Amino acid sequence: xxxxxxxxxxxxxxxxxxxxxxxxxxxxxxxxxxxxxxxxxxxxxxxxxxxxxxxxxxxxxxxxxxxxxxxxxxxxxxxxxxxxxxxxxxxxxxxxxxxxxxxxxxxxxxxxxxxxxxxxxxxxxxxxxxxxxxxxxxxxxxxxxxxxxxxxxxxxxxxxxxxxxxxxxxxxxxxxxxxxxxxxxx
Amino acid sequence: xxxxxxxxxxxxxxxxxxxxxxxxxxxxxxxxxxxxxxxxxxxxxxxxxxxxxxxxxxxxxxxxxxxxxxxxxxxxxxxxxxxxxxxxxxxxxxxxxxxxxxxxxxxxxxxxxxxxxxxxxxxxxxxxxxxxxxxxxxxxxxxxxxxxxxxxxxxxxxxxxxxxxxxxxxxxxxxxxxxxxxxxxxxxxxxxxxxxxxxxxxxxxxxxxxxxxxxxxxxxxxxxxxxxxxxxxxxxxxxxxxxxxxxxxxxxxxxxxxxxxxxxxxxxxxxxxxxxxxxxxxxxxxxxxxxxxxxxxxxxxxxxxxxxxxxxxxxxxxxxxxxxxxxxxxxx
Numbered sequence: 001x002x003x004x005x006x007x008x009x010x011x012x013x014x015x016x017x018x019x020x021x022x023x024x025x026x027x028x029x030x031x032x033x034x035x036x037x038x039x040x041x042x043x044x045x046x047x048x049x050x051x052x053x054x055x056x057x058x059x060x061x062x063x064x065x066x067x068x069x070x071x072x073x074x075x076x077x078x079x080x081x082x083x084x085x086x087x088x089x090x091x092x093x094x095x096x097x098x099x100x101x102x103x104x105x106x107x108x109x110x111x112x113x114x115x116x117x118x119x120x121x122x123x124x125x126x127x128x129x130x131x132x133x134x135x136x137x138x139x140x141x142x143x144x145x146x147x148x149x150x151x152x153x154x155x156x157x158x159x160x161x162x163x164x165x166x167x168x169x170x171x172x173x174x175x176x177x178x179x180x181x182x183x184x185x186x
Numbered sequence: 187x188x189x190x191x192x193x194x195x196x197x198x199x200x201x202x203x204x205x206x207x208x209x210x211x212x213x214x215x216x217x218x219x220x221x222x223x224x225x226x227x228x229x230x231x232x233x234x235x236x237x238x239x240x241x242x243x244x245x246x247x248x249x250x251x252x253x254x255x256x257x258x259x260x261x262x263x264x265x266x267x268x269x270x271x272x273x274x275x276x277x278x279x280x281x282x283x284x285x286x287x288x289x290x291x292x293x294x295x296x297x298x299x300x301x302x303x304x305x306x307x308x309x310x311x312x313x314x315x316x317x318x319x320x321x322x323x324x325x326x327x328x329x330x331x332x333x334x335x336x337x338x339x340x341x342x343x344x345x346x347x348x349x350x351x352x353x354x355x356x357x358x359x360x361x362x363x364x365x366x367x368x369x370x371x372x373x374x375x376x377x378x379x380x381x382x383x384x385x386x387x388x389x390x391x392x393x394x395x396x397x398x399x400x401x402x403x404x405x406x407x408x409x410x411x412x413x414x415x416x417x418x419x420x421x422x423x424x425x426x427x428x429x430x431x432x433x434x435x436x437x438x439x440x441x442x443x444x445x446x447x448x449x450x451x452x453x454x455x456x457x458x459x460x461x462x463x464x465x466x467x468x469x470x471x472x473x474x475x476x477x478x479x480x481x482x483x484x485x486x487x488x489x490x491x492x493x494x495x496x497x498x499x500x501x502x503x504x505x506x507x508x509x510x511x512x513x514x515x516x517x518x
Contacts, residue, residue, distance in 0.1 A: 002469055005349045006187075012192055012353055020360045024367040031375040033382070051249060052318065057375040064395040089399045092418045096403065098461045100274050101224040102304050103400050105234070110303055113235030127246060134304070137234040142229060163399040168390050168415060 021052075031057050070161040071110055073139045076183070077153035084142045106142070109135045109158060121182050136184050155183040194352035198359050200327050201482035202475055204281070206365070207288070207325035210316045211279030214295055215416030216464055218272050228302045229256065230264045240301060249300075271290065272300055281330020292321040309465030312472055314370060321362035350479060362475060365384040368470045370433035373449075375430035386426055387421030403461035404504060411459065425452055436476045446473055 001009070029038040030049045038045060049055075072081045084106060093103035113131045123129040139158055140150055159180040166173040189244050218225075226232045233240075240257045244250060260262050271294040278284070278291040295317040306314075326332040340347045385391040396402060396412035412418060429446045435445040450470055457466035 001345050001347055001352075004347050004404075009194060009349060009352055009356075010187075010190060013194065013356055016357060016360050018365050020367075023364055024371065027368060028375075031371060033378060035223050051253065051303065052452060053315060054303075055315060055372070056308055057372050058379040059308055059376060060391060061379035062374065062427075063385045064391050065398065066394045067387075068397075068399045086397070088288065092400060092403050092461060093405065094403060095461065097220060097460070097463050097470065099221055099224060100290055100307075101221065101228065103461065104307065105303055106246050107400060110236075112304060114308045125243065129274070130243055133239065134235055137236070165394050168412075 005051070027038050027053060027055070031055060062119075067108060067162045067164045069107060070163060071106055071139075071158060072161070073143055073158050074158055075143060075148050075153035075186075076155040078148060082143060082146045083158070084139065087142065087145070106138050107139050110158075119182065121184060132184070140186065150186065155184055157181060157183045190356075192277045193359055194356040195459050196359075197324050197327070197355045199362055199475075199479055200324060201329065201479045201486075202477055203320070203323045203358070204327070204329040204491040205474045205477075205482065206316060206323075206471060207281060207284070207320055208279055208329065208466070209474065210274050210313055210320060211291070211469065213309075213313045213464060213468055214275040214291070214317070215272065216270065216467075217313065218275065218298070220464070224262075224417040225268060226261075228305050229268070229298060230396050233302060235304060243421055246299075253300045255296040259269040263410075266447070267297075270294065281326040281332050284324075284326020284330060284332050288321045288323075288325060288431060294316040294346050306466070307462075307464070307465060309468040312372070315352070316365065316468075316472065319361050319365045322357050322364075324358040365472070365475045366436070369475060370436065371470070373432045377426055378431070380426050389422045392418040400461040401462065404459065408459055421452075421455075424448060430453070442476055446476060449473055 026048045029035075029041070032038065060095075063122050063178075069085060070083060071085045072083050074081045078084055088102045088106060093099040109131075113135045117131045117135075118124050118130040120128075121132070123132050135158070136156065139156055143156065144150055157180070159178060161176050161178045163176045164174040221228055228235055231237060235260050237257045239307050241254055244253050244257075254266055256264075274287060274290050274294050274492050277287045281287075281438040295314050299310060299314050319464070342350050378388040380391070383391065385394060393412045393415075396408040396418075402408040430444055432449065435441045448472070453466035
C-alpha cells in the first residue's frame with residue numbers, strides 16, 4: 001500500500017490497540033479485589049462495565065456460602081406456612097440441567113432484597129421498593145402453584161430460615177436463625 | 187511497521203474463533219430453550235420482574251433506549267423477539283453471513299440478558315462477553331456455511347480493498363487477544379478471591395459447596411464426595427493452583443495442555459456434581475481460545491482419517507498449504 005493508506009492503517013491500529021488495552025485494563029480493575037486505583041476511578045470503571053461487560057468471578061469465594069435458606073410463605077387467607085425452597089430443592093434433585101427458575105430465582109431475589117432493600121412497607125427508596133415487589137411477585141407465583149390463588153387473599157408474608165451447614169466432622173450444626181418479614185399487601 | 191504488516195496481514199486462530207462461535211451459539215440456544223417453559227415468567231410480559239419494574243430500574247440506572255428493547259407488555263411482540271433470538275443463534279452457530287449475523291447475535295444476546303439481569307449467572311455473563319467480542323472477529327471464515335460458499339468478489343477496488351482487509355484482519359487478531367485476556371483475568375481473579383478465603387486455604391471449601399441445596403442435584407454423591415477430606419482438599423488446591431497458574435501457563439506451548447486438561451476436568455465435575463452444565467460449558471468454550479490453529483488442524487486431520495473424507499473445516503477457498511504455514515506459525 002502507498003503512504004496515505006499506510007498511515008490510515010497505522011492510525012486505526014493505534015486506536016484499536018488502545019481500545020483493546022483499555023478494555024482489558026478496565027475489566028481487570030473491575031474484577032480485581034477493591035484497590036486504591038479502582039476505588040478512585042469507580043465511576044469511570046462502573047460506567048464502562050455496566051451493563052455490557054458485567055461479570056463476577058468470585059464464585060464460591062472467598063468462601064462458599066456455608067448455609068442453606070429455607071424460604072417460607074403464608075397468606076392472610078389460610079395462614080399455613082408453605083416451604084417454597086423445598087419446591088426448588090425437589091425440582092433440582094436428580095436433574096442434570098436444573099431450570100434457572102429453580103436454581104436461582106427465589107434465592108437470588110431474597111439476597112437482593114436482603115442486601116439492597118429495607119424492611120419498610122413500602123420501602124423507603126424506589127430501588128428497595130422494586131426489590132420488595134420482585135420478591136413478593138415470586139412468592140405469589142409460587143403460592144399459586146401450591147393452591148393459594150391470587151385474589152383469594154389480601155396479604156402475604158415471608159419468613160427466611162438460615163440453616164448453617166455443619167463443619168466437616170462436627171456433631172451438630174450451629175443454630176438456625178430466622179428472619180420474619182412484615183406482611184405485604186397482595 | 188513490520189509488526190503492523192504481520193498483525194494486519196495474517197488472521198490468526200481462525201479455527202479457534204470458529205470453535206468459539208459454534209460453542210457460544212449453542213450456549214445461547216441452551217440459555218433460551220432450556221427455560222422455554224418459564225420464558226414468560228423470566229423475561230416475558232408475565233415476568234415476576236415486570237416490564238414496568240424493568241423500565242423503572244433501568245431509568246434509575248440511567249439505562250434507556252437499547253437496554254429496554256426486549257421489555258414489552260405484548261406477548262406477541264415478546265415471542266417474536268424470542269423467536270428472533272433463537273433463529274439468529276442458529277444462524278450464528280452455522281456461520282451464515284457471519285459478518286452481519288454476529289452483530290445481530292451480540293445485540294440480541296445482550297437485549298435478552300438485560301431484560302432480567304437477576305436471573306443471569308457467571309456462565310451467562312461469559313456467553314454475553316464472548317458474543318460481543320466475537321462480533322469483532324472473523325469467526326465465520328471456516329467451519330461455517332460462509333466457508334463453504336464460493337469465493338465472493340472483493341467489496342472495494344485495489345488498495346482500498348487491501349486496506350479494508352487489513353483493518354478486518356487486525357481487528358480479528360486484537361479481538362482474539364482481548365478474549366484471551368478476558369479469560370486470563372477471569373481465572374486470575376477467581377483464584378485471587380479464593381486464596382482470601384479460609385476454607386479454600388484449609389481445603390474444606392468443597393465440603394460446604396457440596397451441601398448447598400441449589401447445587402446438589404445428586405445429594406447422595408455430593409455428600410459422599412464431601413465426606414472424603416483428602417479428596418476435597420486435593421481438589422480445592424488443584425482448583426486454586428490451576429486458576430492461578432493458567433494466565434502464565436498459556437504462554438508455554440507445552441505447559442498449557444495439562445492446565446487446560448485440569449480445568450476441563452474440574453468443569454466437567456462442576457457440570458455434573460453441581461448441576462451447572464451451562465456455566466461449565468461456557469468456561470470450557472472460553473478456554474478454547476488458547477488452542478491455536480495447529481491444534482485444530484491436527485484434530486481435523488484425525489477426524490478426516492477416522493471418517494475417510496475431506497477434513498471438516500478445510501475451507502474450499504483456502505490457499506493450498508495455508509494449513510502448513512499456520513501450523514508452523516500458530517501463536518500459542
